[in-house]
Amino acid sequence: MRQSSFFIRTKKEEIKGEPSLNAQLLLRGGFVNKEMAGVYSYLPMGLKVLKKIENIIREEMRTKLGAQEVLMPALHPLENYKATGRSEMDVLFHTDLNGGGKLVLGQSHEEIVVPLLKKFISSYRDLPLGVFQIQTKFRNELRAKSGILRGREFLMKDLYSFHEDEECLAEYYERSKEAYHSIFNRLGIGDRTYLTFASGGTFSDYSHEFQTITESGEDDVYLCKECNVGINEEIIEENPCCPSCEKNKNELRKERAIEVGNIFPLNTRFSDPFSLTYKSKNGEERPVFMGCYGIGVSRAMGAVVEILSDEKGIVWPKEISPFSVHIISLEKNEEAEKIYQKLIDAGMEVLLDDRDSSPGEKFAESDLMGIPVRIVVSEKTLRSDSVEFKKRTEKEAELIKIEEIVSYVEQNI
Amino acid sequence: MRQSSFFIRTKKEEIKGEPSLNAQLLLRGGFVNKEMAGVYSYLPMGLKVLKKIENIIREEMRTKLGAQEVLMPALHPLENYKATGRSEMDVLFHTDLNGGGKLVLGQSHEEIVVPLLKKFISSYRDLPLGVFQIQTKFRNELRAKSGILRGREFLMKDLYSFHEDEECLAEYYERSKEAYHSIFNRLGIGDRTYLTFASGGTFSDYSHEFQTITESGEDDVYLCKECNVGINEEIIEENPCCPSCEKNKNELRKERAIEVGNIFPLNTRFSDPFSLTYKSKNGEERPVFMGCYGIGVSRAMGAVVEILSDEKGIVWPKEISPFSVHIISLEKNEEAEKIYQKLIDAGMEVLLDDRDSSPGEKFAESDLMGIPVRIVVSEKTLRSDSVEFKKRTEKEAELIKIEEIVSYVEQNI
Numbered sequence: 001m002r003q004s005s006f007f008i009r010t011k012k013e014e015i016k017g018e019p020s021l022n023a024q025l026l027l028r029g030g031f032v033n034k035e036m037a038g039v040y041s042y043l044p045m046g047l048k049v050l051k052k053i054e055n056i057i058r059e060e061m062r063t064k065l066g067a068q069e070v071l072m073p074a075l076h077p078l079e080n081y082k083a084t085g086r087s088e089m090d091v092l093f094h095t096d097l098n099g100g101g102k103l104v105l106g107q108s109h110e111e112i113v114v115p116l117l118k119k120f121i122s123s124y125r126d127l128p129l130g131v132f133q134i135q136t137k138f139r140n141e142l143r144a145k146s147g148i149l150r151g152r153e154f155l156m157k158d159l160y161s162f163h164e165d166e167e168c169l170a171e172y173y174e175r176s177k178e179a180y181h182s183i184f185n186r187l188g189i190g191d192r193t194y195l196t197f198a199s200g201g202t203f204s205d206y207s208h209e210f211q212t213i214t215e216s217g218e219d220d221v222y223l224c225k226e227c228n229v230g231i232n233e234e235i236i237e238e239n240p241c242c243p244s245c246e247k248n249k250n251e252l253r254k255e256r257a258i259e260v261g262n263i264f265p266l267n268t269r270f271s272d273p274f275s276l277t278y279k280s281k282n283g284e285e286r287p288v289f290m291g292c293y294g295i296g297v298s299r300a301m302g303a304v305v306e307i308l309s310d311e312k313g314i315v316w317p318k319e320i321s322p323f324s325v326h327i328i329s330l331e332k333n334e335e336a337e338k339i340y341q342k343l344i345d346a347g348m349e350v351l352l353d354d355r356d357s358s359p360g361e362k363f364a365e366s367d368l369m370g371i372p373v374r375i376v377v378s379e380k381t382l383r384s385d386s387v388e389f390k391k392r393t394e395k396e397a398e399l400i401k402i403e404e405i406v407s408y409v410e411q412n413i
Numbered sequence: 414m415r416q417s418s419f420f421i422r423t424k425k426e427e428i429k430g431e432p433s434l435n436a437q438l439l440l441r442g443g444f445v446n447k448e449m450a451g452v453y454s455y456l457p458m459g460l461k462v463l464k465k466i467e468n469i470i471r472e473e474m475r476t477k478l479g480a481q482e483v484l485m486p487a488l489h490p491l492e493n494y495k496a497t498g499r500s501e502m503d504v505l506f507h508t509d510l511n512g513g514g515k516l517v518l519g520q521s522h523e524e525i526v527v528p529l530l531k532k533f534i535s536s537y538r539d540l541p542l543g544v545f546q547i548q549t550k551f552r553n554e555l556r557a558k559s560g561i562l563r564g565r566e567f568l569m570k571d572l573y574s575f576h577e578d579e580e581c582l583a584e585y586y587e588r589s590k591e592a593y594h595s596i597f598n599r600l601g602i603g604d605r606t607y608l609t610f611a612s613g614g615t616f617s618d619y620s621h622e623f624q625t626i627t628e629s630g631e632d633d634v635y636l637c638k639e640c641n642v643g644i645n646e647e648i649i650e651e652n653p654c655c656p657s658c659e660k661n662k663n664e665l666r667k668e669r670a671i672e673v674g675n676i677f678p679l680n681t682r683f684s685d686p687f688s689l690t691y692k693s694k695n696g697e698e699r700p701v702f703m704g705c706y707g708i709g710v711s712r713a714m715g716a717v718v719e720i721l722s723d724e725k726g727i728v729w730p731k732e733i734s735p736f737s738v739h740i741i742s743l744e745k746n747e748e749a750e751k752i753y754q755k756l757i758d759a760g761m762e763v764l765l766d767d768r769d770s771s772p773g774e775k776f777a778e779s780d781l782m783g784i785p786v787r788i789v790v791s792e793k794t795l796r797s798d799s800v801e802f803k804k805r806t807e808k809e810a811e812l813i814k815i816e817e818i819v820s821y822v823e824q825n826i
Contacts, residue, residue, distance in 0.1 A: 007481060007533050007542050033529050035486055036514075041529055042484040050484070068420060071455040071463070073448055073566045074487070074549060095508045095518070097565075098553045101449075105508070105518075116446050116454055120420050129420050136487060136549060140511045152510075153486045 001323070003353045008043055010365045021216055022302040023147025025314050029368045031322075038144025038152035040298075045369070048322040050155065053297055054134050056186045056319065057157045064179035065172070067130035067159055072112045074136060078102035080111035083273045091139040105138035110270040110292065113160045121288060123279045124164055128172060132159035134297060146218065148302040149258055155297040163289040164280065169265055176263050176293050180210055184260065187300055188317030189307055193260060196221050196230030197243050200264065206235070206243065207264040210295075211257035214306045219259055222252035230257070258303050261295040314370030315392050323351040324413055326371040328362050336377035339387065339405060346406050367392070373413055375405070414736070416766045421456055423778045434629055435715040436560025438727050442781045444735075451557025451565035453711075458782070461735040463568065466710050467547050469599045469732065470570045477592035478585070480543035480572055485525045487549060491515035493524035496686045504552040518551035523683040523705065526573045534701060536692045537577055541585060545572035547710060559631065561715040562671055568710040576702040577693065582678055589676050589706050593623055597673065600713055601730030602720055606673060609634050609643030610656050613677065619648070619656065623674035623708075627719045632672055635665035643670070671716050674708040727783030728805050736764040737826055739784040741775050749790035752800065752818060759819050780805070786826055788818070 008030035015027050018034075026032045031046030042050055061067040078094070081087035081104060093105040106112065113131065120126065137156045144152050159176070163169040177195060184193040189212050196211040211221045211230050221230040224242040231242060231252065240249035268287040271277070276288045301320075308315045318324065325343055327350060329336030340352045351371060353362050359378075366374050374397075376388040381399060389408065390397035400408050421443035428440050431447075439445045444459030455463055474480040491507070494500035494517060506518040519525065526544065533539065550569045557565050572589075576582040590608060597606040602625050609624040624634045624643050634643040637655040644655060644665065653662035681700040684690070689701045714733075721728045731737065738756055740763060742749030753765045764784060766775050772791075779787050787810075789801040794812060802821065803810035813821050 005479070007530070007539065007544065009533060033532065035525065035529075036488070036490060039486045039488050041486060041525070044481045044483060047482055047484050066418070068457045069460055070457060071460050073452045073454060075449075075452050075551070075566050077449060090511065093508045093516075095506045098503065098555045103506075112448060112454070116448075117420070119446065120422060126420065131420065138488070142511045153488050 001351050003351060004355050006044065008045065010368055012364065018147075019145060020147035020149065021309070022149060022305040025305050025309055025368070026147065026302075029314060029370070032148065036152075038141055038150065040148055040151065040153075045322040046301075049301055049316070049320050050297065052320040052322075053187065053300055054155075054157075057183055057295055057297065058134065060179045060183050060186075061130075061132045061157070061159060064182065065130050065159070065161075065175060067132045067161075070131050070133050071135060072106070072109050072116070072133055074106050074138065075103050076106050076111055078104050080115065084111055084270060085273075086111070091141065093138050093140045106135075107137050107139045108292075108294075109133070109135075109158055110160070110266070114270050114274045114276050114290075117160075117162060118274055118276050121162060121276065121278055124281055126162075127278060127288070128161060128163045128168055130159055130161045130172070132157060132293075146216070146302070148298045149216075149306070150218070151298060154299065157295045157297055159293040161291040161293070162276075163291075164278070164286070166265075166267065166289055169267070169289040169291050173263060173265055173291050176291070177208070180261055180263065180293075180295070183295065184210065184212070184300075186319050187304055188319070189260070189300075189304055192307055194221065194223060194228070194230035194257075196232050196257075196259075197235050198232045198262070199234050199238075207262065209259045210261035210263075212260050212303045212307065213255045213257050214303065215256050216306050217256040217258040219257050220254060221257045222249065222254055224252050258299070258306070260300050260303050261293075263293045264291065266290040266292055309370070312364070313368030316370045316372060318372045318413060321370070321372050323349045323371045325350045325373045325375060325409060326353065326366050326369065327351070327375045327377060328353045328359075328366060330359055330362075330376060330378035332356075333377060333379065333382070335382055335387075335402070339375065339377060339402065342406050343409060346410065348409065373409060375409075414764050416764060417768050419457065421458065423781055425777065431560075432558060433560035433562065434722070435562060435718040438718050438722055438781070439560065439715075442727060442783070445561065449565075451554055451563065453561055453564065453566075458735040459714075462714055462729070462733050463710065465733040465735075466600065466713055467568075467570075470596055470708055470710065471547065473592045473596050473599075474543075474545050474570070474572060477595065478543050478572070478574075478588060480545045480574075483544050483546050484548060485519070485522050485529070485546055487519050487551065488516050489519050489524055491517050493528065497524055497683060498686075499524070504554065506551050506553045519548075520550050520552045521705075521707075522546070522548075522571055523573070523679070527683050527687045527689050527703075530573075530575060531687055531689050534575060534689065534691055537694055540575055540577050540691060540701070541581055542575045543572055543585070545570060545706075559629070559715070561711045562629070562719070563631070564711060567712060570708045570710055572706040574704040574706070575689075576704075577691070577699070579678075579680065579702055582680070582702040582704050586676060586678055586704050589704070590621070593674055593676065593706075593708070596708065597623065597625070597713075599732050600717055601732070602673070602713075602717055605720055607634065607636060607641070607643035607670075609645050609670075610648050611645045611675070612647050612651075620675065620677040622672045623676075624670035625673050625716045625720065626668045626670050627716065628669050629719050630669040630671040632670050633667060634670045635662065635667055637665050671712070671719070673713050673716050674706075676706045677704065679703040679705055722783070725777070726781030729783045729785060731785045731826060734783070734785050736762045736784045738763045738786045738788060738822060739766065739779050739782065740764070740788045740790060741766045741772075741779060743772055743775075743789060743791035745769075746790060746792065746795070748795055748800075748815070752788065752790060752815065755819055756822065759823065761822065786822060788822075
């Protein structure tokens with residue numbers, strides 16, 4: 001992509017009235033546009049990042065959990081929420097159907113997925129089963145001040161699993177933890193993201209959150225070094241020690257964190273109101289056991305920005321960066337175009353800054369955008385048939401011969 | 414994908430109370446689930462088709478029109494609609510923000526994209542520009558009886574173009590027609606889809622629809638054989654002849670049709686209320702000229718089903734079929750598994766029917782699902798080291814040697 005034909009412009013200055021770091025950097029870098037508090041448009045580069053995160057999650061859901069992808073709607077009949085007792089939730093957006101009928105906008109899909117799967121699950125042979133979607137959710141938040149970390153409209157992956165009994169659910173639930181760790185590792189925030197005990201579960205009395213440690217987080221979590229897990233505030237208030245090794249609260253480290261995912265053993269909480277049952281091997285009609293497993297896709301993008309950024313801007317991890325290489329052409333020179341084409345031919349995603357700005361502006365903008373590799377093509381280095389190669393994570397640039405640049409980038413990205 | 418692990422089951426019987434052909438076939442084939450009138454979930458195979466249609470449209474928007482993809486939200490401030498005089502539209506869903514604020518759900522995005530682009534367009538150097546999205550739209554339809562042809566919630570591609578003047582807009586508008594024809598050709602409905610004169614345009618006094626001829630259509634169009642275009646009812650009532658060759662209404666063929674796309678020269682209709690202007694070469698502040706270009710993604714899927722189906726079921730065109738090959742294993746035999754693996758290794762998308770059903774059931778189900786190529790692996794043909802190969806569009810099967818099957822499928826798909 002040539003930057004000259006991109007409609008995005010970055011902003012040097014801090015944006016006023018925007019306390020959130022992720023919103024600052026994403027707005028200034030031209031990744032998103034704020035439509036109202038908690039509601040964002042994704043601009044071309046932001047959408048590229050979002051799609052890459054989606055694809056990592058999709059891949060892990062399929063390969064690690066054998067889950068099948070569906071797409072459920074945002075418009076839900078209110079009556080389904082009356083059946084589960086959730087119609088009074090504060091965060092629901094309400095709307096009316098012309099011609100009569102009360103609807104809400106989905107903030108989660110238990111009320112839709114259970115009646116849907118009731119049409120397909122009848123026997124133990126149909127279980128276990130995992131279905132997921134990557135879909136837009138709506139939460140009528142009173143305040144939405146954390147950029148894309150807490151949206152009124154946001155993208156989420158939600159997986160629902162269906163089992164014969166608590167034991168089968170527990171086995172799948174354990175596997176989901178591995179899939180989640182793998183996702184957060186690939187997003188580049190694995191070392192900061194802790195499986196965290198939370199309330200509301202059934203077997204072992206817990207559900208779990210995935211909490212990413214960052215100062216801008218909205219939650220407090222207590223980290224147990226011994227077990228490499230977190231404990232959320234609600235749990236620690238009930239029982240001031242690590243649920244796993246029983247280490248005392250005083251020995252745990254209190255940190256601020258963002259909840260980037262959660263997994264929840266629902267058991268029969270939602271199958272009961274819709275009578276989702278199956279016929280067991282010996283012919284009994286039994287309730288289906290369920291689990292649900294969420295990841296905020298746009299929130300994960302915000303968490304990456306909060307953590308992987310420095311005073312100059314974002315530092316995208318390579319798997320989700322909008323481009324792999326940012327070529328900066330200092331004087332409009334043909335060599336930059338040639339290198340651009342060579343890298344594209346080698347299968348890389350390349351952004352070429354071919355505009356008439358000053359070197360200083362281009363460098364600052366490149367740091368703000370956070371593409372992992374920067375190549376500067378200038379008349380000066382071309383005299384020695386070289387270009388400057390610099391990683392976003394490093395301070396110093398290296399001179400690389402043009403003839404070696406493709407293989408050098410391939411090996412050092 | 415092995416059918417035994419798919420959670421979908423097809424239905425032999427007609428579904429009662431569902432007059433629409435596309436809904437009948439998509440529901441019976443296990444592609445969608447109806448949540449309420451005009452609101453559908455996409456099941457794994459349906460979602461695969463939808464994503465393929467999306468990708469065709471995306472590719473054509475990028476390559477033919479150089480458009481950049483964004484993602485705008487569904488929640489819109491009502492005040493933007495007051496600015497354009499569209500706040501009283503019947504089809505808007507309304508909702509309230511906790512803490513105050515009136516919102517509507519987007520049925521189109523002029524009210525969002527214009528204020529957004531106002532931040533990025535300031536000079537003639539920023540024009541022309543095309544941005545598009547593939548995003549969920551909401552229309553509060555009083556009646557929704559045409560399956561996925563007329564949804565209350567549906568997927569749409571909407572492109573907005575921005576220009577210096579009417580002439581530049583007209584040039585882009587002409588190119589958009591080519592892109593649209595190319596899309597409908599790739600969807601397999603090009604020969605039935607006509608550029609159709611509609612009212613509401615400015616230059617040449619027309620906007621245009623893309624109307625696909627089918628009995629189940631909701632519109633009447635008049636086809637001019639001479640010009641290979643359609644004229645919609647509104648236009649023909651005003652002036653009973655072809656706008657292009659002036660052939661009289663009597664010589665035109667009246668047909669029922671579905672509107673699968675539309676393109677509209679907006680001129681300054683939406684730039685004016687938001688004061689979207691640019692500085693021209695000689696320093697004047699001028700209004701930006703706009704066009705908008707829609708395709709119903711889910712509607713296009715419905716149109717394909719209406720047209721490309723027979724008494725047995727759907728006949729997917731190969732570019733959007735959920736799978737390329739359907740292998741039916743008649744007795745659970747290892748050879749079917751081997752062929753399945755071989756075709757997957759050759760890069761094909763294959764569905765393997767490895768379940769314990771009767772041959773008759775399997776064949777009927779395969780015809781209903783509509784995958785372009787069917788391969789039957791049975792003990793009988795294996796005796797001559799062969800399998801049966803049949804295209805969905807043909808009546809007769811051929812015997813093909815197993816060792817030739819991969820290359821035969823590649824050449825005959």
